Amino acid sequence: MHHPGPPRFTTVGDAVELAPRDPDPNESYEWTLLDAPAESDTTVGDGAVEYLRPDVPGVYRVELAAPDGTHQLTVRTFPDEREPARFEIPVEDFETPAEEIDRVGVIGLFNDHLWGRDEAVREGDRYVFEAQLEPGVHNSTFIVNDGEEHHHREFTVEGPGRPRISLDAVRDGDVFRIEANARPPADSSTEASALDVVFCLDDRADLEESVLEVDGQTAKLPASAIDEPVGVHAVALDQRHSVRDTVVVGDGGDTIAHPNEPPAWVETATIYEIYVRAFAGERVQTTFSALERRLPYIESLGVDTVWLTPILASPTEHGYHITDFFEVATDLGTREEFESFVAACHERDIKVVFDLVINHADHEHPAFAQSAAGVPEFRDWFVWNDRAEPDADRSRGPGPDDMRAQRYFNWSNIPNFNYGEPAVRSFLLDVVEEWAPLVDGFRCDVAWGVPHGFWKEVRERVHEIDPEFLLLDETVPVHDPDYHDLEFDLHYGTEVYSALRQIGSGDAPAGALLDAVADAERAGFPDQALQMRYVENHDEERYLAEYGRDSLRGAVAATFTMPGVPMIYAGQERGMTDSRGPIEWQSGDTGLTNVHRRLSKTRSETPALESGTLERIEYHTDTEQAVAFGRATDDQRVFVALHFGPGTATVRLPEGIGSTELVTGAPIEATPRDDGVAVSVADVLVVEATD
Secondary structure, eight states: OOOOOSOEEEETTOOEEEOOSSOOTTSOOEEEEEEOOTTOOOOOOSSSSEEEOOOSSEEEEEEEEETTEEEEEEEEEEOOOOEEEEEEEEGGGOSSOGGGOOOEEEESGGGTTOTTSEEOEEETTEEEEEEEEOSEEEEEEEEETTTTEEEEEEEEEOOOOOOEEEEEEEEETTEEEEEEEEEOOTTOOOOGGGOEEEEEEOTTSOSOGGGSEEETTEEEEEGGGOSSOEEEEEEEESSSBOOOEEEEEOSSSSOEEOTTSOOGGGGGOOEEEEOGGGTTOSSSOOOHHHHHHTHHHHHHTTOOEEEEOOOEEOSSSSOOSOSEEEEEOTTTOOHHHHHHHHHHHHHTTOEEEEEEOOSBOOTTSHHHHHHHTTOGGGTTSBOEEETTSSSBOOOOSSGGGOEEEBOSTTOTTOOBBOTTSHHHHHHHHHHHHHHGGGSSEEEETTGGGSOHHHHHHHHHHHHHHOTTOEEEEOOOSOOOGGGGTTTOSEEEOHHHHHHHHHHHHTSSOTTHHHHHHHHHHHHTOOTTOEEEEOSOOTTSOOHHHHHOHHHHHHHHHHHHHSSSEEEEETTGGGTOOSTTSOOOTTTSOHHHHHHHHHHHHHHHHOHHHHHOEEEOOOOEESSTTEEEEEEEOSSOEEEEEEEOSSSOEEEEEOSOBOSBOTTTOOBOOOEEETTEEEEEESSEEEEEBOO
């Protein structure tokens, strides 16, 4: 079925991709704008893949003519949220002498990280770039001349946070009743009960919208009207709109599904990222068989999910430049040996996450070579720009056809796939279906570079194969809740990661951790969205090398005790300082390894740490390098104290604590103080609350 999928929710200023699902490159597809607000002047093209650019708030309806018939899609558009943003950098911050600076380019998510699209303007003693951006934290990079120097800057656009919503549904006689749990952002004065909620039916349902009866934050749908599963979507409205939530109600039975919820196993998972070719060590080649032999060690860490960096054919050590999307790298072994590794993981109840790279290909991939050579079948597989445009890298023919392939940043060897080409979409869906049946999840590289609509299609595809399939997005440094809109389950927790780095460097107090969690909520991430907690990964410097062992122990403890899914980057637990160097098996820090084991075990044995809510508590400490908080479920409450500095910190916790520290099992020496008890904390203390 070529229907473009669920209805879309957007704002004025954001373009919505329109594309057929499961396209046949040999067939024709055409879009038509059926309906738009009276004040709108927008149009859509008639190609297979187009963009709708809503220019006023309201409801837009488009129709796709496809080989299997016509399909309609509704786009609900809310007011423009953007505000003026001004990034600036003093000239004196550049190492390049001012008289040698010809141009200063600016890249960020606001221009798709395309090098050369925007330039900063010299204003007196600084370079300035202005843009219209939605409220929140935005990152930019200033690039001098042709890239010999670059600087990062962060800018916060002031404005309201986003509300959040979750849907519950029950069958009551002949009616499915859908209740919205709408919550305003923390900075809003609106009561939850006063929030507007917009409900709508999935466009794929053969039902009139009027069959859905809406009364405030409740919707009712007659079960007798349904002869197949139907999606009901909703967003909450305050000054901005929420990420949608969805329920799917059954086909005359009581079936109710929540497609936006992560797989149940992920909430309690502990992830272990393996930078594949470095894992076996300096003198041993990493192969799938070598990985399989080390599973007892991985299991000993309390890990139940392994994420492998790319394992497909690639000329690079890291594997992110892929030359064959259907073959494993020969230096790692055969496909049969990879499948043996996966089976061995499953025998130990360890899930396997595959690194899916579908934003780009290596420039030696046959499709790119033929696209560059002007072969008609492949001409539009990549995005080609005029040679005069600098955000490109490779020639395609002489004379007027002299073009270059678009890529992000200065990634000159990995041109971007053109998602406007149906053949590309079909090819990459085949890649998804090739590997999804073998593994338990995808970590999706450069997820921000792939259209939202394609990820929505990928989600439905993999859930048809395995309803418990995990999707983890790499959307860094911007942490965007819209990637939880029927797309991803688990997200890089960049706010907490950044806070841990700032605490380690001494640029922020330990209490910044609690604000970082609140920042993700303010951004609009739904309650069911899971955040991955980490101190490092293969793209970042080792935390130990940057901030030392004391800070590392506190930071690792934070990843296991704060809400979210902890991730260990292989070698972190061995005291590695080289981010991509071979694992030091013989000379590694076994004491630090055991710290990770204890934390993993404590989390798995403490329900409040695995799934409890975060509570701010009254505490006092003698250093800014310490922080305390609570975690609670209906049946358990614990207090956690973290310390990122040398020696020990004294932390006063509320009265009523247990006598045993849960990480070490040691008795707690608590000294009564006014309104609490004082405890000594080296790196982490977890204690059960008794009151």
